[in-house]
Amino acid sequence: MKKSLLTFAALPLSLYAFGLFRTLRRKTPAGTSFRGPARLDHEAAFLYDVTYQNGDKREEQIFPAILNVVAEAESFLLLDMFLFHDAKESKFPPRAEVLTDQLIQRKREVPQLQVAVITDRVNTVYGGAPAKHFQRLEHAGIPVIFTETDQLRDSNPLYAPFWRGIFSRINRKEGGSLINPINPKEAKVPLRSYLELVTFKANHRKTIASEKEAIVASANPHNESAWHSNVAVKFSGTMIEDLLRSEQPILHWSPRPLPAFTNKRTAVKNEEGDVKARILTESRIKEAVLKAVQAAQAAQGEDILWIASFYVSERTLMAELKAAAARGVDVRLILDDNEEAFGRKKGGIPNRPAAEELAKAGVNIRWYQTGVEQFHTKLLFRESEETAQLILGSANFTRRNLNDFNLETNVAFEGSPAAPVFQDASAYLERLWENKDETFTCASTDQLSKRRLKQSAYQLQERSGLSTF
Structure with a gap:
């Protein structure tokens, strides 16, 4: 009887194991994870x-x-x-x-x-x-x-x-x-x-x-x-x-017949001429983000590395941010507290436990003061005397958004810090950080989670995919 039960259970378990094997080996669809060529004619x-x-x-x-x-x-x-x-x-x-x-x-x-x-x-x-x-x-x-x-x-x-x-x-x-x-x-x-x-x-x-x-x-x-x-x-x-x-x-x-959307136009004049820009999707965003963090150096004109985001939790990025802080880079994060979304309580995951981990490594963190709304920004900005990098768009800094699970689109810029697109991004971030003319952010440590259970829940959800972030 026991042998029959084991035999009966073996079939669904085998089918599940086969399905899990195929899931883990599933490839990124063709045409996604796109990295466009560097463009100068963008007038961004x-x-x-x-x-x-x-x-x-x-x-x-x-x-x-x-x-x-x-x-x-x-x-x-x-x-x-x-x-x-x-x-x-x-x-x-x-x-x-x-x-x-x-x-x-x-x-x-x-x-x-x-x-x-x-x-x-x-x-x-x-x-x-x-x-x-x-x-x-x-x-x-x-x-x-x-x-x-x-x-x-x-x-x-x-x-x-x-x-x-x-x-x-x-x-x-x-x-x-x-x-x-x-x-x-x-x-x-x-x-x-x-x-x-x-x-x-x-x-x-x-x-x-x-x-x-x-x-x-x-x-x-x-x-x-x-x-x-x-x-x-x-x-x-x-x-x-x-x-x-x-x-x-x-x-x-799509199973529907649709027009082929194309835009074969001649390049427009670029008044800046020294800022490269490119379209990035899916894991190409992660690739660019990690390179930008790795490029930040304390000895090169006092680099400042900014991240302003609704979610930060992707483990490789977390490690790189801690490494940047360890080599003396001024790493600044402006985060949503993840307490509420559309009237539902969220318990601060992932940003509270992630912020606790990063703060211990010397990362500077301020919290956007939200009401019924969210701080929904998704942006990385590296500024130094010689060059600036700006990456922004739809992608949160999480496993789902950066590791070829969701569809995401960002734009990445690199060039002279004097370019208007960088000057405007820098002014925006400084305004929020310094609370210029209004109160936007605070540095309250009350936002940090000291509970092991919350830290464990965040780690489990980020690594396993059993999460909505």
């Missing part, structure tokens, strides 16, 4: 949003710039936005509705305009809840392309064999009997929505491109994210073609 501008005084005051540059790209497009518009959701009963500005209206209006004004919106299925709770703004876009002749994230490597490898082998075969349907996990006040969803949610994979990009200019940002056109503090870069020239190339895999995965 640094943009930011900041919210302060407990959410009562706000300075906003990014969303108006996005709307301007739409308003001036004449040939094409390609958007790739992670959160593009019009939450019901929201007290926040209607970002999704405004952008939807603007896209439809521009399509009517210029009927020959090619427009497409790439997004993540999280906006429909993985097919379980309707999204009326997407229906409006489709009705206006603007295709909405949901990213086929099953093409990606598996962020949650222990769960992946069940998802790929069994649960993914369940058909998507709207409506169900379970509470909406994204917004409990909205329509209920089926079990399948939960089963896909815990794959912990996403198209996390935040980009928009026309034939004239493009924006890569940390900001989403999402109502409940409207007051978040964010950063972005606006640029023109041949780097737009590189951005379009980086989007081709997602368009290729």
Whole structure:
């Protein structure tokens, strides 16, 4: 009897082991992890949003710039936005509705305009809840392309064999009997929505491109994210073609026939001439970030290494930051406290335990003073007397965002510190760090977690993939 039970148990265990083996050996999809050529004709501008005084005051540059790209497009518009959701009963500005209206209006004004919106299925709770703004876009002749994230490597490898082998075969349907996990006040969803949610994979990009200019940002056109503090870069020239190339895999995965978005334009004049810029996606972002940290030296004009981010937890980067501090580099981090997200308590993971670890190694840390919003920035900046490096975009500094699990897009700049894009980024960071004209950050050690349980939970989640960060 015992032998029969063992034989019976061996089959599912063998199938699971085989599925886990395939999961761990799954390769990065072709065309992702993109590193564009260095460009000089970009005319880049640094943009930011900041919210302060407990959410009562706000300075906003990014969303108006996005709307301007739409308003001036004449040939094409390609958007790739992670959160593009019009939450019901929201007290926040209607970002999704405004952008939807603007896209439809521009399509009517210029009927020959090619427009497409790439997004993540999280906006429909993985097919379980309707999204009326997407229906409006489709009705206006603007295709909405949901990213086929099953093409990606598996962020949650222990769960992946069940998802790929069994649960993914369940058909998507709207409506169900379970509470909406994204917004409990909205329509209920089926079990399948939960089963896909815990794959912990996403198209996390935040980009928009026309034939004239493009924006890569940390900001989403999402109502409940409207007051978040964010950063972005606006640029023109041949780097737009590189951005379009980086989007081709997602368009290729779609079963829908779609136009080939290209932008064969002559280079525009670059007034700076000494700042190289390139598009980076996925693990190419990590590669550039690690090189920038490694390049920071205390003996070379007193380098300052900045990171301003919603999440910092990737273990290789953590080690490099500690090594930089050990060799005397002035390492400065501005972090969100990760206490709350969209009204839900988060317990400070990963930033609190990560910050405790880094502070012990001599890294300087300040905490952005948030209200109902988040410090959602994702930025690295190295400044010295001779050169500066700036890397910003959609990618948090975590395993999911940097190790080829999510889809991410950043832009990397390198060149003379006197260039406007670096001067503006430096002024932004100094303003937050020094609390110039307003209170933005604090150095309170109360934000650090002394609990072993929280430190252990952070380490386990970061290394295993059993996390939402």
